[in-house]
Amino acid sequence: MRGVEEINLKTYDPNVYFTSQLETTRRVSKQNSSNVSTSRSIKRVNYSLADLENKLYQTNETTQASTGDNTYNKNIITSDDPTTDSSLYMGRYNQNEVIISNYRCMQLDLENTNNQGDLPSLLSSITNTPRDQIESITNSISNNTNTLKRNNITIDIPKNIQLSYKSTKPIKPTHAKQKRNSNRHIALKKVLNAKRSLYSYVEGLDMINKKIIFMNTYNKRYFKLLYNLNICSICGNYKNISSCVSCGDKICSLNCFNTHNETRCSKR
């Protein structure tokens, strides 16, 4: 069964979308069992795609917000507009927990694990959290765990790297109408030689674009639809899970708890 239905080929207009979604009481996060009984009583409407498109792209912010009918799901759509990333989780996790989670996520996300770079600065610029706050929280953790040896390896681009293969690049300039010292040329060299890291660019962004790129793309408020899955940090089991009182890691049995105590417990 397809969601798009009843296309009459004789009268089909590619600019019209047929839908049976009229009921405004529908909620996405409820378990589907509650919806079964309502699924038969369906009114059918067709919408002009051209109108929809206009609404989508040409109206201003406020009318756009109202097209997304707020009865859709009150749990999900909220009117608050969080200014910092961390308020996203408020009510469920405290700010320290959120910072630790974000930091851990970034650490795991490093391609060169032992090459940490300046994670606190980057995290600070992206989430609008003060850098010292991030540092003090994350330092207090890493003091207790075995600190990895961190050798921040830098990889410079070797001069004449093009000699490492048979380059056929023509000798510049091929289109040398441009003056060597023109503003354009200088700007081009500046782009080509830039050595700044992402953090410094993000710092230079205005608040509006920063929000668009780094904040609005995340869920506005913490909500969970799937059940909470806990697995043992030692053996992967998903049953009889409890937490280590000292560090919070998930454990399933006495055996695993002992292993945890001997090796992984960060508060031992």
Next chain:
Amino acid sequence: MDDLPIVIDNGSYEIKFGVSNSRIPFRAINAIAKDKYNTVYLSNQIKGIKDISSVNFRRPYELGQLTSWELESAIWDYCFYNPEEFDGFQLEDTSKKHLVISETCLSLPEFSRNIDHIIFEEYNYGSIYKSPVAGFIPFADLTKDVISISGKADDDDDDNNAKFQEQLVTNDLNTYISSEEPSVTKTAEYKDFQLIIDSGFNCTWIIPVIKGIPYYKAIKKMDIGGRFLTGLLKETLSFRHYNVTDETILVNNIKEKCLFVAPKSYAESFKLKNKTAVEYVLPDFHTTFMGYIKDNSKTKLPDNAQLITLKDELFSVTETIFHPEISRILKPGIIETIIESLSMLPEVIRPLMVNNIVCIGGNFNLPNFSKRLTSELQRQLPTDWTTHVYIPKIDAELFGWKAMAQFSDTDSYRKARITREEYMEHGVEWCTKHRFGYQNWI
């Protein structure tokens, strides 16, 4: 002047590029790397590294943003002026060449400007069209080498795959209509409504595309991509087996060769973990550099071979996509992210969007990922909505390039590209603000 455009899908992991009529693109690793003897390797030279331990990478991208043109231009030169590596391919007079290129969704405006600047003034292309990969997907042919999965089951037979009916797509809306009555409607160049899930190296994007344009208000992102999964696998293997924190190439290979997504649930797969276990032979640097999966039917292993047995690691790492909490990440999973994106769309088109989901990006090469996604999502939606997912049969990481190549053969493309003259007249700021950047649509 209208010869075939050059098409570049400039991914942060790998660059896919070639002439638009090629069946598949060339691919080049978008990085340089240094081994423990301090030798530096450029792009695909990395594949030739023998001693893969302690190799470090540097990429032109940082968190998906193209920050270093110093490095990117060195890698582009390697791609474009290196016929020996790429089957005779090389750029000649670019001033008459058209370029179709992808860029990160929501690039910083400054980086977006830099791309145009470099393409016109360093590489001298004659014209350019640029968009996030998702913007090209509506132009992709979903009738070839694409599998379609429906979230609605014939629940009757309770067999393995009862939840899914899988078939080659033959009857999507556009082709159906055109084959029945070709005189009435001409097959459209693109699909009007699609929800693109692009799970790549850097992260996973949820991008609604309406009439070929990303709908920016509802774009959502989840910070779990291929790089994260490799990192998490490193941590898991290091706790349980050997310290592999410095073994990026090895662990990435184990990820690609062995990992899968639990098809139904973590619990179900956990019960079967001994059945699905894999023995991986670690590199000894004599008989194998990369290691391999032990095959019991094949010849005996060398005497001192080191093995690791992988059981629940194989699917617990990928389970993080749905349940980030198991790796102590307090962020929403992929289903919550999709639902949030849907909730930002006008209500009337939501069921249409879930009926037209397209999954692209390398992580969808993970076995069962798209199936699991379909059933988990269906469970969260009203019963009369049908989740319908299209997924490339093979090489999910190449699908974006193929869509770009198909786009480059349309009138829409020929109308939308920016010529060198327009660029010279209006300047680089204009390209980003009024043509290619997100600012044009917000």
